[in-house]
Amino acid sequence: MHLPLNITLAQLNLTVGAIQANKEKILAVIADHQDSDLIVFPELAITGYPPEDLLYRPDLYQVVSAALEEIRAATTEVAVAVGHPETDGDTYWNALSVFSEQHKVATYFKRKLPNYGVFDEQRYFTRGSTPTVFELQGVRIGLLICEDLWSPDAARQTREAGAQVLVSVNASPFEEYKYSQRLQVLSARCKETQLPLVYVNTVGGQDEVVFDGNSVVLDAKGEVAVHLPHCEEAVVTACFEGLQPVPHPLPVVPENSASIYQALVLGLRDYVEKNGFPSVLLGLSGGIDSALTLALAVDALGGERVRAVMMPYRYTADISVEDAQAQATTLGCAFDIVPIEPMVDSFMATLTPLFGDVAADTTEENLQARCRGVLLMGLSNKHGSLLLTTGNKSELAVGYCTLYGDMCGGFAPIKDLPKSLVYQLSIYRNTLNLKDQPAIPERVITREPSAELAPDQKDQDSLPPYDVLDEIIDGYAERDLSIADLVALGYSEALVKDIIRKIERNEYKRRQGAVGPKVTRRNFNKDRRYPITNHYVHTLMNSFASNKG
Ligand SMILES: Nc1ncnc2c1ncn2[C@@H]1O[C@H](COP(=O)(O)OP(=O)(O)OC[C@H]2O[C@@H]([n+]3cccc(C(=O)O)c3)[C@H](O)[C@@H]2O)[C@@H](O)[C@H]1O
Numbered sequence: 001m002h003l004p005l006n007i008t009l010a011q012l013n014l015t016v017g018a019i020q021a022n023k024e025k026i027l028a029v030i031a032d033h034q035d036s037d038l039i040v041f042p043e044l045a046i047t048g049y050p051p052e053d054l055l056y057r058p059d060l061y062q063v064v065s066a067a068l069e070e071i072r073a074a075t076t077e078v079a080v081a082v083g084h085p086e087t088d089g090d091t092y093w094n095a096l097s098v099f100s101e102q103h104k105v106a107t108y109f110k111r112k113l114p115n116y117g118v119f120d121e122q123r124y125f126t127r128g129s130t131p132t133v134f135e136l137q138g139v140r141i142g143l144l145i146c147e148d149l150w151s152p153d154a155a156r157q158t159r160e161a162g163a164q165v166l167v168s169v170n171a172s173p174f175e176e177y178k179y180s181q182r183l184q185v186l187s188a189r190c191k192e193t194q195l196p197l198v199y200v201n202t203v204g205g206q207d208e209v210v211f212d213g214n215s216v217v218l219d220a221k222g223e224v225a226v227h228l229p230h231c232e233e234a235v236v237t238a239c240f241e242g243l244q245p246v247p248h249p250l251p252v253v254p255e256n257s258a259s260i261y262q263a264l265v266l267g268l269r270d271y272v273e274k275n276g277f278p279s280v281l282l283g284l285s286g287g288i289d290s291a292l293t294l295a296l297a298v299d300a301l302g303g304e305r306v307r308a309v310m311m312p313y314r315y316t317a318d319i320s321v322e323d324a325q326a327q328a329t330t331l332g333c334a335f336d337i338v339p340i341e342p343m344v345d346s347f348m349a350t351l352t353p354l355f356g357d358v359a360a361d362t363t364e365e366n367l368q369a370r371c372r373g374v375l376l377m378g379l380s381n382k383h384g385s386l387l388l389t390t391g392n393k394s395e396l397a398v399g400y401c402t403l404y405g406d407m408c409g410g411f412a413p414i415k416d417l418p419k420s421l422v423y424q425l426s427i428y429r430n431t432l433n434l435k436d437q438p439a440i441p442e443r444v445i446t447r448e449p450s451a452e453l454a455p456d457q458k459d460q461d462s463l464p465p466y467d468v469l470d471e472i473i474d475g476y477a478e479r480d481l482s483i484a485d486l487v488a489l490g491y492s493e494a495l496v497k498d499i500i501r502k503i504e505r506n507e508y509k510r511r512q513g514a515v516g517p518k519v520t521r522r523n524f525n526k527d528r529r530y531p532i533t534n535h536y537v538h539t540l541m542n543s544f545a546s547n548k549g
């Protein structure tokens with residue numbers, strides 16, 4: 001055994017489908033770490049994760065093979081472990097290959113394929129069946145891929161196959177409290193097997209998920225010896241002496257609000273950069289949702305790449321215009337004021353005769369939101385700028401938003417934040433001073449929420465207080481509680497039923513909404529796939545009535 005053994009964790013931000021660019025990035029890390037013994041790259045590093053139905057394309061495997069050939073040819077005595085999809089023409093695997101001195105030393109096939117939440121691996125891959133161990137400087141290294149670690153048996157079998165160190169490659173997405181949950185799982189595997197673990201996660205935003213990095217090395221007792229940063233690329237070499245990882249200075253683990261905020265910044269930045277947008281814009285109303293979205297955008301891209309547009313109508317309060325202006329000035333982004341009165345009046349003049357004698361209702365409110373949407377989409381088209389839509393999870397849950405109005409836009413940075421979390425993150429952001437002014441004007445946080453689409457309108461005219469709404473949404477949509485469970489929490493039957501009806505009635509709206517990063521345990525996209533045409537809500541209502549009877 002030749003110790004110390006140096007194992008490099010390459011926590012890289014790779015791009016789905018960019019096989020050549022990902023390969024170049026991998027080759028650059030290999031060239032820079034020739035003093036290491038083993039360099040470990042993330043799960044499916046070659047394709048990025050998740051490649052989704054790209055995995056059905058036969059040509060993908062040709063490009064992947066060519067890239068792996070180049071990596072193999074570039075290896076010296078430094079071993080390299082890299083994740084990639086693999087096929088023999090009939091069967092497809094999520095694989096991890098190890099190359100050294102221009103040879104393939106081992107290929108391992110993932111044994112546990114996650115098929116829940118945002119994951120669909122059983123749609124593409126067949127399970128591997130064999131633990132894989134290879135020898136490096138006399139030390140036996142056992143290979144694992146992500147989900148393999150989330151139950152005991154794959155790690156146990158790898159130990160039984162002779163492993164002395166476990167190396168796991170991962171694409172483990174962020175959600176609230178994920179870091180501590182993940183650490184518990186990893187620590188349990190170390191304690192069960194009494195083996196140290198090198199855990200390499202990917203980092204970066206990919207459509208609706210954000211990979212948070214937080215790669216770690218744990219010792220055989222499950223204690224963290226090395227920890228890579230949250231939501232940042234990093235390449236760090238861990239040194240093993242006597243099969244014990246040498247402790248490395250640990251970065252501070254961000255607390256809950258900071259960890260979510262940083263994940264949202266990364267998700268937004270990567271969506272904009274990886275899709276090639278020069279800039280973003282948004283409607284800035286003087287309300288908290290657009291204010292938090294603006295702060296995220298400026299933190300992700302810098303003020304010079306962000307434009308905010310205030311579009312007052314007759315119901316817009318003066319303080320809304322003042323606060324929007326003040327925030328744009330503090331954050332250093334472009335700011336315009338474009339009144340929508342002439343457009344709304346013109347639409348109304350045309351529509352009023354066609355409306356006949358039907359009384360005014362939400363139609364008139366939606367028209368204001370739609371005029372704003374048209375203006376913002378015009379600016380987006382003209383300048384090639386991505387329009388950010390500002391809806392939060394509570395509004396999207398109950399459909400308190402206008403199709404082709406404030407739902408216009410290509411990316412929705414806060415769509416998975418319940419309104420209570422919008423407040424929490426806004427308060428958090430204001431603890432980070434910028435030019436001695438709060439990033440979000442205090443009055444925006446303290447004033448009562450209003451869509452300002454009708455005189456003296458408040459959100460709470462149509463909705464229960466947000467803490468109540470959020471708890472019912474969380475209970476019903478994230479934790480699958482029944483009507484009886486929610487009533488037992490102290491909410492009235494009428495309120496619970498009303499919110500559930502609204503949630504189910506608005507699936508069609510959410511399906512037409514822009515993509516945005518997941519931060520809760522269950523988002524309204526891949527995590528919760530409900531039919532649009534769906535009468536289960538009647539079944540629920542009826543069964544609660546009959547239970548009571
Ligand atoms: N199942 C289904 N499949 C496909 N389409 C369906 C549908 N059900 C209704 N529709 C269609 O959807 C349309 C209704 O949706 P939509 O036009 O959006 O309008 P709607 O949902 O009726 O109203 C929007 C609500 O959101 C509030 N709002 C608007 C803007 C901002 C805010 C805020 O605070 O942020 C709040 C506004 O005050 C109002 O209460 C109908 O025309 C209907 O035809």
Ligand SMILES: Nc1ncnc2c1ncn2[C@@H]1O[C@H](COP(=O)(O)OP(=O)(O)OP(=O)(O)O)[C@@H](O)[C@H]1O
Nearest residue numbers: 283284285287288289290309310311312390406451
């Ligand atoms: N006067 C306005 N000027 C610019 N944009 C607006 C204006 N009013 C609404 N919007 C846009 O439409 C979105 C929906 O806003 P609305 O005021 O109806 O409710 P909200 O969900 O409370 O959002 P916010 O808290 O940002 O006001 C806003 O976030 C903003 O992007």
Ligand SMILES: NC(=O)CC[C@H](N)C(=O)O
Nearest residue numbers: 114146147150171172173
């Ligand atoms: N890519 C995977 O296998 C990820 C699944 C795993 N449970 C995680 O979220 O970490």
